[in-house]
Amino acid sequence: xxRGAAFASLLDEAFSGLxxxxxxxxxxxxxxxFSLFLVxxxxxxxxxxxxxxxxxxxxxxxTLFLRSGADEASKATVERTAxxxxxxxxxxxxxxxxxxxxxxxxxxxxTGAAGTLSGNPFPASIELxxxxxxxxxxxxxxxxxxxxxxxxxxxxxxxxxxxRRLRGVVRLVAAAGLATGVFLALGAAFTIANVVxxxxxxxxxxxxxxxxxxxxxxxxxxxxxxGGVLQGLFGGIVALGLLALAFRGLLFFVSSTExxxxxxxxxxxxxxAICGVLVLGGVxxxxxxxxxxxxxxxx
Amino acid sequence: MIEFYRVSKEYHGRRVLKNLSFKVAQGxxxxxxxxxxxxxxxxxxxxxxxEGPGEGQILVxxxxxxxxxxxxxxxxxxxxxxxxQDYKLLPSRTVFENVSFVLKFLGVPLAERRRRAYQVLxxxxxxxxVNALPEELSGGEQQxxxxxxALVNEPELLVADEPTGNLDHRLAQEVMRLxxxxxxxxxxxxxxxxxxxxxxxxxxxxxxxxxxxxxxxLVEAALPPQAAWRRDGGVRLPPxxxxxx
Ligand SMILES: Nc1ncnc2c1ncn2[C@@H]1O[C@H](COP(=O)(O)OP(=O)(O)OP(=O)(O)O)[C@@H](O)[C@H]1O
Ligand SMILES: [Mg+2]
Numbered sequence: 001x002x003r004g005a006a007f008a009s010l011l012d013e014a015f016s017g018l019x020x021x022x023x024x025x026x027x028x029x030x031x032x033x034f035s036l037f038l039v040x041x042x043x044x045x046x047x048x049x050x051x052x053x054x055x056x057x058x059x060x061x062x063t064l065f066l067r068s069g070a071d072e073a074s075k076a077t078v079e080r081t082a083x084x085x086x087x088x089x090x091x092x093x094x095x096x097x098x099x100x101x102x103x104x105x106x107x108x109x110x111t112g113a114a115g116t117l118s119g120n121p122f123p124a125s126i127e128l129x130x131x132x133x134x135x136x137x138x139x140x141x142x143x144x145x146x147x148x149x150x151x152x153x154x155x156x157x158x159x160x161x162x163x164r165r166l167r168g169v170v171r172l173v174a175a176a177g178l179a180t181g182v183f184l185a186l187g188a189a190f191t192i193a194n195v196v197x198x199x200x201x202x203x204x205x206x207x208x209x210x211x212x213x214x215x216x217x218x219x220x221x222x223x224x225x226x227g228g229v230l231q232g233l234f235g236g237i238v239a240l241g242l243l244a245l246a247f248r249g250l251l252f253f254v255s256s257t258e259x260x261x262x263x264x265x266x267x268x269x270x271x272x273a274i275c276g277v278l279v280l281g282g283v284x285x286x287x288x289x290x291x292x293x294x295x296x297x298x299x
Numbered sequence: 300m301i302e303f304y305r306v307s308k309e310y311h312g313r314r315v316l317k318n319l320s321f322k323v324a325q326g327x328x329x330x331x332x333x334x335x336x337x338x339x340x341x342x343x344x345x346x347x348x349x350e351g352p353g354e355g356q357i358l359v360x361x362x363x364x365x366x367x368x369x370x371x372x373x374x375x376x377x378x379x380x381x382x383x384q385d386y387k388l389l390p391s392r393t394v395f396e397n398v399s400f401v402l403k404f405l406g407v408p409l410a411e412r413r414r415r416a417y418q419v420l421x422x423x424x425x426x427x428x429v430n431a432l433p434e435e436l437s438g439g440e441q442q443x444x445x446x447x448x449a450l451v452n453e454p455e456l457l458v459a460d461e462p463t464g465n466l467d468h469r470l471a472q473e474v475m476r477l478x479x480x481x482x483x484x485x486x487x488x489x490x491x492x493x494x495x496x497x498x499x500x501x502x503x504x505x506x507x508x509x510x511x512x513x514x515x516x517l518v519e520a521a522l523p524p525q526a527a528w529r530r531d532g533g534v535r536l537p538p539x540x541x542x543x544x
Contacts, residue, residue, distance in 0.1 A: 009403070209387045212349065213401050213448070214376030 013223035014230060021199045025231060028188070028195040032235030032285055033242065035184030036278050040243040042177020043274055049170040051268055062088075062128040062144065063157040070152035078126060078150050085143050087134040092127040099125065123154065135163070185285045188235065192289030196228045200293065224294040225287070232286020236279030243278075244269065300325040300456060300487045301346065306355030308341055315341050319355070321506055328478065328488040330498045333508030339491035340384055342508070343458050346489075347381055348372045360455060377404055380449030380486075382459035386441050388433040388448075394420065395429040398447045405452060419447040422477060424470075438465035446474065450481065457481060459490045463497060475501045 018025045066075065075093075082088045094102075099122035134140055148156045200207065210220050247269050270278070301323040308316040315338045323329050331339050344350040345357055348364050357364040362375060388397050399416035407415070420426045423443035433441055442465045449457060457478065463471035475497060482488045492498065498505050 206389050206391070209389055211373070212347070212376065212381065212383070212387060213404075214373045214379075215401075215404050216373050217370075219404065 010219070010222045010226055014226035017199045017203065017223055017227050018230060020202060021195060024195045024198055028191045028231050029235045029238060031191045032185075032188035032232055032282055033238035035181070035188045035285075036236055036239035036282055037242045037246075038184060039177055039181030039281070040239055040270065040278055041246070042173060042180060043270055043278075044243065044247065046170055046174035046177060047268055047270060047274070049166070049173060052166070062130065062147075064126045064128070064147060064153045065123045065155045065157065066125055066152055067154045068123065074150060074152035075126070078147060078152055081147065081150075082126075082128050085139070087131055087137060087140060087143055088128045089131045090129040092129075094125045094127055096122050096124045099123070181281065185281055186288075188232075188282075189285040189289040189292070192228045192231050192286050193293040194289075195231065196224050196290050196293035199227060200224055221294045225290040228288075228290020228293065229283055229286040232282040232284065232289070233279065234282075235286070236282025239278060239282065240275055300327070300360055301489065302356070302358040303342075303345075304356040304358075306345065306357060307353050308338070308345065308350065309353055316508075319508075323487060323489060325487055326482070326485055328482040328501075328503045329490070330501070330503055330505040331489060331491040331508070332493055332495070332498060332505055335493065337508035339493075339508060340460055343381075343460050343489070343491055346458055347376050347379055373404075377401075377452070378455050380452060380454035380457040382442075382445050382449045382457075382462045384460040384464070384491075386433075386445040388441060388444055390433055393430050393432060394425060394436070394444050397433065397444055398451050401448060401452055415451055416447070419451045420444075422450070423447045423474075439467070439470060442466060443470075443474075446477075450477075454486060457486050457488045459488070461492055462490060463492065463494060471497055472500065 064078065079091050079093075082091050130140075144156050144158060147153055207220055301321075303319050303321050306316055306319045307314065319342070331342060333339055341350065345352055346359060346364065348367055352365040355365070359375065360378070362371075364375065367375065389400070392400070395416055398420060399412040402412040402415060417426060417429070420429060423446050425440060425443050425447065428436065428440065433444065436444065442462065446459070446462055449459065459478070462478075463474055466474060471494070478488050478490065479501070
């Protein structure tokens with residue numbers, strides 16, 4: 001109970017300290033929220049790009065387009081080779097008719113055009129669903145080359161390079177976000193340190209008096225440290241609010257535009273865990289700034 | 300209670316105290332006097348460790364104040380009541396808060412803080428100004444707030460630097476009576492003042508720091524033998540410069 005009361009009075013002192021230096025306090029909160037907002041944008045981009053990659057990976061299949069005159073025996077050989085490779089989960093035969101049906105379902109408006117072509121322009125194919133982990137397996141490339149060499153196979157379609165590159169981009173975005181974040185958070189910590197130092201200067205006389213009458217160090221420095229932490233906390237919360245607003249704005253923009261593809265890229269907000277990490281980042285920056293400014297000998 | 304043993308202190312190479320030795324026993328009430336600039340405030344600052352001694356040893360209630368680590372100093376000060384020459388009130392706090400906040404450090408609950416602060420403010424006749432800010436008070440009133448703050452934690456040792464400098468004679472006498480009462484209850488009292496009349500009227504032991512800026516020892520030797528002190532409130536003059544006892 002007494003501990004709670006002591007903390008309440010520390011908090012009270014911290015708030016009144018921030019209030020007395022409210023203009024700089026607002027500036028430092030805005031700065032930290034801007035930093036965290038930028039980090040959040042990076043993370044948001046990484047999260048959604050990552051989502052796209054995941055979706056693509058789920059749908060990752062190798063398509064083997066078959067030569068139109070290929071005999072049944074060599075098609076069966078291809079299927080057997082695939083199943084025995086330990087890279088493939090399932091094998092599906094898609095006839096030319098089915099291929100045309102799929103096309104019609106996906107692109108209704110173009111069916112007319114396809115219908116006017118003489119004969120069926122869609123080749124029959126064999127689709128392979130890869131096992132998880134197959135994409136990164138070193139055996140995948142020789143395996144695909146082997147299949148491509150089969151007399152029944154006209155062409156092997158597999159976009160693994162593209163996916164790999166995309167995943168690299170996602171990683172880069174996330175890393176750039178984190179690096180920028182650490183950098184900006186340090187800058188914010190520096191600002192917070194300055195604000196705390198300023199409030200300390202404003203209270204210089206009071207601090208001297210408190211010392212002279214024997215106030216414990218926690219009561220003297222605690223409020224300033226706590227003031228820094230509070231700034232970081234508020235900065236983090238404001239940043240989250242801004243991010244949520246920006247995200248809603250983007251969603252609105254995407255849903256009102258004709259461009260369907262954009263919809264694939266903007267779907268998810270940050271997970272609660274990442275939101276927590278952002279706010280925690282603010283708190284840590286505040287703690288760092290507050291500690292630096294209020295360390296012994298500076299108060 | 301207080302022991303100075305061959306204490307010297309210099310500020311930026313200028314010697315203020317030299318080989319100062321004296322003792323104040325537990326439960327004593329002692330004046331410290333001497334001309335302006337003699338080093339009275341310096342002696343008190345050494346006591347509550349606002350300054351470190353250059354040389355020598357200082358013991359307060361058995362604690363070696365000179366060798367104390369900074370972490371221990373707040374604890375020392377909390378056992379003392381200190382009246383500063385320039386009051387040192389918190390400008391943004393009311394009279395009441397100025398007096399009661401020291402009790403917070405001692406973990407006294409709010410209701411008890413209220414009660415005790417009000418009590419001491421009554422003693423210094425300021426209970427009607429509890430909600431005033433220091434800047435709204437006269438010099439003498441501020442001084443009494445400082446007094447109240449020093450008394451509120453019932454200290455083992457009360458150290459007062461010119462506590463009556465801004466008070467009229469009646470109030471000054473009142474304050475001395477207050478100090479005597481506190482002293483009777485067991486608090487050791489050390490008062491720095493150059494108000495010779497006050498010392499005379501109060502009739503307590505008096506330590507004199509030498510004139511001339513640089514202190515030449517004290518003064519203990521210059522005091523009349525203990526037997527000659529008059530404890531009945533009678534008059535005893537502090538020894539003057541060059542005076543033989
Ligand atoms: N912080 C300081 N730095 C340098 N010199 C100081 C400092 N404090 C005091 N002095 C010098 O030390 C000497 C003693 O000062 P002190 O304040 O102890 O005198 P005092 O006896 O209390 O005088 P007063 O009766 O005027 O209060 C003075 O000459 C003063 O100028
Ligand atoms: Mg003085």
